[in-house]
Amino acid sequence: MKRDSRKVEIQKYLKSIRVKKIKPIFWRECKKCGLEFRRENIYECIYTSLPFEHTSYSYGCTNCFHSEEYFVKWLQDNDFLYTEEKLQKWFKKLKEMGYGF
Numbered sequence: 001m002k003r004d005s006r007k008v009e010i011q012k013y014l015k016s017i018r019v020k021k022i023k024p025i026f027w028r029e030c031k032k033c034g035l036e037f038r039r040e041n042i043y044e045c046i047y048t049s050l051p052f053e054h055t056s057y058s059y060g061c062t063n064c065f066h067s068e069e070y071f072v073k074w075l076q077d078n079d080f081l082y083t084e085e086k087l088q089k090w091f092k093k094l095k096e097m098g099y100g101f
């Protein structure tokens with residue numbers, strides 16, 4: 001058996017990305033418009049952040065984002081969230097520095 005440990009690691013991060021609609025109890029700020037919301041539907045994106053594997057949260061209101069997919073894409077396009085390509089670059093850089101895979 002064989003496996004590519006970098007690929008496994010990248011998949012682990014990509015699979016950590018979850019989006020759902022929530023009604024927050026506390027004020028949550030939309031990443032795009034900067035307004036704060038509570039007690040109404042907004043999108044929440046949860047993902048494992050690099051490099052310390054903290055669980056991170058981003059929020060987006062339904063005025064700015066019409067779907068979960070669009071919210072994730074916007075986060076990725078604006079560098080708030082990684083893509084497979086960015087993770088590959090990140091791990092390549094780590095390897096060049098003598099760390100990781």
Ligand SMILES: [Zn+2]
Pocket residue numbers: 030031032033034035060061062063064065
């Ligand atoms: Zn917004």
